[in-house]
Amino acid sequence: MSQVLNLWQKTTNLPVVGEALGTRAFSLVFGQKAPYFxxxxxxxxxxxPNHAELVIKDRRRVHNHIGTVHAIALCNGLEAAMGALAEASIPKDKRWIPKGMEVAYTAKAxxxxxxxxxTDPEQWVSDNxxxxxxxxxxxxxxxxxIEGEIRLWVTSKS
Incomplete structure (x- = not known):
């Protein structure tokens, strides 16, 4: 099991902490590992595996000039969700790096x-x-x- 998935399960399943505090604890640790997020x-x-979700709260620090969630904040959230998904999904003998992102802004946030x-499970075992x-x-x-696609480059570690 990946470190990210293991940490997620530990923090969200602690009976003393509870799920709400566990998700907060995980999110803080994830933010320390990748400070930009x-x-x-x-x-x-x-x-x-193959699914991750996070919430960006609507607050002034992520607003644009019209008072909605800024497009780059949205992209940052999508990339953070993708990173957690990739870490939870990738086989132990492979590694990944983002290769590109294409998004469309479809409504005001x-x-x-x-x-x-x-993702789909079979994507991670493909030779492509x-x-x-x-x-x-x-x-x-x-x-x-916002909707789109983030392309990863997945290769063998060896």
């Missing part, structure tokens, strides 16, 4: 945004090093405010 203060809510990253990760950001009512 901490700028959006992501709150992870789901981490499992007025509210908390849930950033979602998804190009691995597309589907990403999207949604408001609480299901409105998609």
């Amino acid at each position: 901490f700028s959006i203060r992501p709150r992870f809510t789901v981490i499992e 007025a509210g908390d945004v849930t950033c979602i990253a998804q 090093p190009d691995l597309p990760v589907r990403v999207r950001g949604e408001l609480a009512d299901g409105t998609v405010v």
Whole structure:
């Protein structure tokens, strides 16, 4: 099991801490490992192989000039979700690095945004090093405010 998935399970399953504090603890540790992501203060809510979710709270620090969640903050959230998914999904004998991102902004991000990253299990065992990760950001009512793909380069460690 990957370090990220192991840490997620430990922090969210501690009976003394509880799931809400466990997700907060995990999110803080993840932000320390990749400090740039901490700028959006992501709150992870789901981490499992082939699926990760986090929430970007609607607050002034992530706003643009019109008072909605800034496009780059959204991309930062999508990349953080993708990174957690990749770490939870990748076979032990492989490594990954982001290769590119293409997104479309589909609606104003007025509210908390849930950033979602998804893959299919067979993508990780393919011999093709190009691995597309589907990403999207949604408001609480299901409105998609950003969607796209982050391409990874997945190779053998040896």
